[in-house]
Amino acid sequence: MNEAAPLTVLIYYQNEKRAEEVRSLVARRFPQLTVRAVSARGDAEALVEEADVIAGWGFPTDLLARARRLRWFHKFAAGVDDVVAAGTLPPQAVLTRTDGRVFGRRMAEYVIAYMLAHSQNVPRILRQQAERRWKPFLTTTLAGRTVGIAGLGDIGQEIVRRAAALDMRVLGWRRSAGDVPGVERMYAGREEFHEFRGQCDYVVVVLPLTDATRGLFDDTAFAAMRDGTYLINVGRGPVIQEQALLRALESGKLAGATLDVFDVEPLPEDHPFWRMENVIVTPHMSGPTVAEEVTAPFIENMERFLAGRPLLKQVDLQRGY
Numbered sequence: 001m002n003e004a005a006p007l008t009v010l011i012y013y014q015n016e017k018r019a020e021e022v023r024s025l026v027a028r029r030f031p032q033l034t035v036r037a038v039s040a041r042g043d044a045e046a047l048v049e050e051a052d053v054i055a056g057w058g059f060p061t062d063l064l065a066r067a068r069r070l071r072w073f074h075k076f077a078a079g080v081d082d083v084v085a086a087g088t089l090p091p092q093a094v095l096t097r098t099d100g101r102v103f104g105r106r107m108a109e110y111v112i113a114y115m116l117a118h119s120q121n122v123p124r125i126l127r128q129q130a131e132r133r134w135k136p137f138l139t140t141t142l143a144g145r146t147v148g149i150a151g152l153g154d155i156g157q158e159i160v161r162r163a164a165a166l167d168m169r170v171l172g173w174r175r176s177a178g179d180v181p182g183v184e185r186m187y188a189g190r191e192e193f194h195e196f197r198g199q200c201d202y203v204v205v206v207l208p209l210t211d212a213t214r215g216l217f218d219d220t221a222f223a224a225m226r227d228g229t230y231l232i233n234v235g236r237g238p239v240i241q242e243q244a245l246l247r248a249l250e251s252g253k254l255a256g257a258t259l260d261v262f263d264v265e266p267l268p269e270d271h272p273f274w275r276m277e278n279v280i281v282t283p284h285m286s287g288p289t290v291a292e293e294v295t296a297p298f299i300e301n302m303e304r305f306l307a308g309r310p311l312l313k314q315v316d317l318q319r320g321y
Contacts, residue, residue, distance in 0.1 A: 006033055007033050007306075008034045008035075008036070008047075008052050008053070008069075009026060009035045009052070009053045010036055010047055010055070011023045011026065011036065011038070011055055012038055012039070012044055012055070012056030012057070012059045013037075013057055013058065013076075014039055014057075014058050018291060019038065019039045021291035022037065022055070022056075022295050022298075023037035025291065025292065025299070026295065026302070029299050029302075030306075041063075045060075048066050048070075049067065049069065050069065051067060051069060052070065053072045053302075053305070054067065054070060054072075054073050055074040057075065057076045059073075059075075059083075061082055061088055064083075064090065064093075065088040067093070068090070070089075070092070070093045071093055072093060073093050073094070073095050073096075074096045074301065075095075075098065076098050076298070077097065077098055077287075077289065078103060078153075078154070078155065078208075078287070079236060080097045080208075080320070081210070083095060084210075084320045095315040095317065096311050096314050097313050097321075098297055098298070099154060099312070100153050100155040101158070103286075103287035103288075104154050104155045104157070104159075106288060107155050107286045108159045109162070110234060111163075111204055112163070114232055114258040114280060115142055115230070116142065117258075117280070118230050119140045119141060123277065143167040144168070145168050145169065145201040146168070146169040146170075146171060146199055147168050147169070147200060147203075148172070148197060148202070149163075149170065149171070149183075150196075150203065150204065151173075151174060151206030151207040152186075153206070153321075156204075157180060159206065160180060160182040160183055161182055170182055170184055171183065171196060172186045173192070173196040173197075174186070175188065175189065175212065176189075177189075193221070194224050197221055197224050197225050198224050198226065201228075201230065202230050203230075203232070204234070205217065205232065205234065205240065206235045207236065208236060209235070210319065210321065211320065215238065215240075215241050217241060217244065217245070219241070219247065221244075222244055222245065222247075222248035222253055225248075225253065228255045229254055230254065230257065231257040231259075232259075233259050234286045237259075237261040237262040237264075245257065246272055246273075255278065258279075258282070259273065259279065259280070259281055259282070260282045260286045267281060297312070
């Protein structure tokens with residue numbers, strides 16, 4: 001790709017240290033580019049009109065309408081619902097996301113950790129320790145239990161591998177049909193969603209947020225689940241209707257939940273989830289963005305971009321992923 005002037009790449013993270021780490025990695029690999037890092041809206045606003053490429057996490061999406069030179073926007077995350085929903089991406093710009101395999105190992109370990117914490121009743125152990133109370137009790141095992149994974153992309157497939165290694169029965173559900181290694185049975189589409197969720201001891205949500213998935217887990221969905229099902233959400237908060245989930249947890253329909261994503265983040269201090277004994281709240285940390293890990297696929301795509309080749313992990317704006 002021949003350019004009269006160096007391409008300008010704008011790296012954005014609200015964490016200033018993270019922004020500079022990524023900028024340094026990109027600039028080291030592509031010294032011919034102008035690579036700038038910002039971590040505040042005001043700084044991004046001052047530079048957005050000169051950026052040919054923007055990459056980051058948490059970028060103020062309303063500013064994209066002013067990115068007159070933008071040809072490529074990359075998000076250092078697997079989910080791009082904020083960018084898609086904003087509708088401000090210039091028509092000439094391509095949108096890409098980070099390969100889910102970058103986060104897959106960490107997110108799969110997170111899911112397995114909290115399924116084990118539930119089966120071993122770790123919350124009860126911690127309560128008894130705090131009370132200095134010696135009272136043995138019987139725990140369960142994950143082997144032979146059924147886990148249903150809603151969302152079988154790169155991350156979901158990594159969870160499948162880990163769950164199958166623990167001798168769990170693995171079911172899968174997604175928008176379209178197709179076999180996935182390690183999944184005993186795949187379900188697809190709304191017509192098979194009811195049967196899928198009614199067979200699971202554990203339901204793991206790894207779905208992107210789209211018009212089709214928003215509010216998918218509602219009162220009807222929870223009513224169809226087995227009594228005592230345990231829910232883990234590492235996808236997007238609005239995929240689950242929070243009031244419906246609260247009702248299912250308070251009634252005992254669900255045994256409990258581990259939640260890493262929410263409708264509003266940070267989770268408000270007065271939210272009922274904080275004080276529920278059968279809920280574990282984590283601060284959107286299951287798939288951390290480690291600079292070296294998330295930058296590697298961006299650098300690979302930059303090589304393709306400079307060579308005029310198609311970019312990997314392009315997002316279909318109609319589908320939302």
